[in-house]
Amino acid sequence: MSTSIMSLYWILFSTLTTPTTENVSFQSISELSQTPAHHRISYGSHPLQQGDLWVGNPDQPLLLIIHGGCWLRAFGADHLAPMASDLHQQGYSVWTPGYRRTGEDGGGWPGTFQDIKAALNHVPQLPKTVNTAQIILMGHSAGGHLALLASHEKPVQNVALTIGLAAITDLPTYAQGSNGCQKSAVGFMGGTPAELADAYQQADPQQKGTYQNTLLLQGAADTIVPSSQAQLPGAAVTLVPGAGHFDWIHPKTNAYQTLLAALKTVK
Numbered sequence: 001m002s003t004s005i006m007s008l009y010w011i012l013f014s015t016l017t018t019p020t021t022e023n024v025s026f027q028s029i030s031e032l033s034q035t036p037a038h039h040r041i042s043y044g045s046h047p048l049q050q051g052d053l054w055v056g057n058p059d060q061p062l063l064l065i066i067h068g069g070c071w072l073r074a075f076g077a078d079h080l081a082p083m084a085s086d087l088h089q090q091g092y093s094v095w096t097p098g099y100r101r102t103g104e105d106g107g108g109w110p111g112t113f114q115d116i117k118a119a120l121n122h123v124p125q126l127p128k129t130v131n132t133a134q135i136i137l138m139g140h141s142a143g144g145h146l147a148l149l150a151s152h153e154k155p156v157q158n159v160a161l162t163i164g165l166a167a168i169t170d171l172p173t174y175a176q177g178s179n180g181c182q183k184s185a186v187g188f189m190g191g192t193p194a195e196l197a198d199a200y201q202q203a204d205p206q207q208k209g210t211y212q213n214t215l216l217l218q219g220a221a222d223t224i225v226p227s228s229q230a231q232l233p234g235a236a237v238t239l240v241p242g243a244g245h246f247d248w249i250h251p252k253t254n255a256y257q258t259l260l261a262a263l264k265t266v267k
Contacts, residue, residue, distance in 0.1 A: 021250070021252055021253055022221070022242045022243055022244065022247060022253055022254055022255070023219070023221045023242060023243065023244035023247065024244060024246050024247055024250045024253060025246065026079070026246050028246070028250065029079050029082060029246060029249060029250055030079065032082035032250070032251065032252075033082065033085070034081040034082045034084075034085040035054070035085040035088065035089075037052035037053055037054050037081075037084070038053055038054055038055045039052070039053040039055070039127065040052055040053070041053050041095065041097075041122070041126060043097060043118050043119045043121075043122035044115065044118055046100060046106065046115075048076075048098045048099060048100050048101075048104065048115075049097075049098070049099065049100070049115055049118065049119070050097065050098060051077060051095055051096045051097030051098055051119065052077065052081070052084065052095070052096050053093070053094070053095045053096075053126065053127070053130070054084055054085065054087075054088035054092075054093060054094045054095075055088075055093050055127065055129050055130060056087075056088050056090075056091050056092045056093040056094070057091040057092070057093075058093075058129055058130070058131050059131065060091045060092045060093065060131060061092065061131060061134040061135060061136045061160060061263075061266055062092075062093045062094075062095065062123070062126070062130055062131055062132055062134070062135045062136070063087055063092045063093065063094045063095070063135075063136050063138060063263070064094075064095050064097070064119075064120070064123065064135055064136070064137050064138070065080055065083070065084065065094060065095070065096050065138045065139070065140070065143070066096075066097070066099075066116060066137075066138070066139035066140070066143035066144070066146050066147045067079065067080050067096060067098070067139075067140060067143045068139070068140040068141025068142045068143040068144065068166075069101070069141070069142060069143075070141070070142050070180070070181040070184040070185075070188075071101055071102045071107075071108070071112060071142045071184060071185070071187075071188040072101055072102050072103065072184055072187075073101045073102060073103035073104050073107065074103075075101075076098055077096040077097070077098045079249070080096045080140075080249060081096075082249075082250070082251060083249045083250070083251060083256075084096055086251040087263075090260065090263075092263070093129075093130045093131065095123075095126065095130075097115075097116075097119035097122075099112055099115035099116055099119070099146075100112055100115055102184065102187050102188045103187075108187070108188050108189070108190060109188055109189050109190065109199060109203050110202075110203070112146065112188070113146060113149060113150070113203070116146045116147070116149075116150050117150055117153065120137075120150055123135065132158065133158055134158055134160050134266070135158050135159045135160065136159070136160060136161045136162075136163065136263060136266055137150070137151055137159050137161070137162045137163070138162070138163040138164075138165060139163075139164060139165065139167060140165040140166060140167075140248055140249055141165070141166050141167065141168065141181070141224065141225055141245065142168060142181070142188075143165075143167075144164035144165055144166060144167025144168060144169075145164075145167055145168040145169070145171065145205065147162060147163075147164065147167070148162065148164050148167055148169060148205040148208075148211070148214070148232065149203070149205055149208070151211070151214065152205070152208040152209070152211065159213070160213065160266050161213050161214075161215065161262075161265075161266050162211070162213065162214045162215070163214075163215045163216075163217060163259070163262065164214070164215070164216045164217065164230075164232075164235075165217050165248035165249070165259070166217070166218055166219060166222055166224070166225045166229075166245050166248055167205075167216060167225070167229065167230075168185070168205075168225055168229055169205045169206060169216070169229050169230070169231065169232050170204065170205075170206050170228075170229055170231075171185060171189075171193075171200055171203055171204040171205070171206075172193040172200045172204060173228075173229075174225075174229065175189065175192065175193055175200070176192075176193065179223070179224060181224050181225070189203065205232060206232065206233075209233065210233045210234035211232045211233060211234040211235045212234055214232065214234065214235040214236070215235065215236045215237075215238065215262055216230045216231070216232060216235050216236070216237045216238070217238050217240070217248060217255070217258060217259060217262070218230035218237065218238070218239050218240070218243075219239075219240050219242070219243030219244050219245060219247055219248070219255055220239055220240065220241045220242065220243060221241075221242055221243055221244045222243070222244055222245045223244070223245065224245040225245060227239060238258060238262075240254060240255045240258055242254070243255035
């Protein structure tokens, strides 16, 4: 990403207003209002291979958002609905495809990632009222890990920008941590980095070379994905003081305003 674009991100970030809240909980997301999606789009035959679509202004890029939840069966894309609703009100079309996760038949590595690639390959088949000629690919937490991998393999054209929101970028290091999400990385992979070195290399964004048109947004107060994960060769990084793990998907935070500013740089 060019220096001028990175500078613009910083200018936009530094002029934001005071946040209404920060370091929010996952529970607080469920208390937010949301608007119904216009369509539920399937990209495969499995019940989880589908996602909600909000149709916005065809002049705006499509936002394809991959949900987090530590790759676990317990967390689906439904918690993205308040974020997607707000982004739709900003004029964007938003698609939030689900995927098979750890604990489900076909979930875990590599099945989960195969679902993400299949969803991206389905983008040209979305309704014609959606601008698929310009796409912003985003992922939160474990979804950020999947989005970054997919962006490097380029399963679909027209991705103008990839954004990792509190994304897991160094999978072997993350899997050696002690918090619940870090432990779930071992379950997702089916073993430890020492046991499955080749598989971890395939699943590790750090091993994929240089990332172009990629932005990592990270909260300094994140205790689920530490700020040390916010680094990839070639990627721009914005660290937001006081922001926690879930601030990126909560429309009433300073971190979310930083995200909106980044989206507006894509025309």
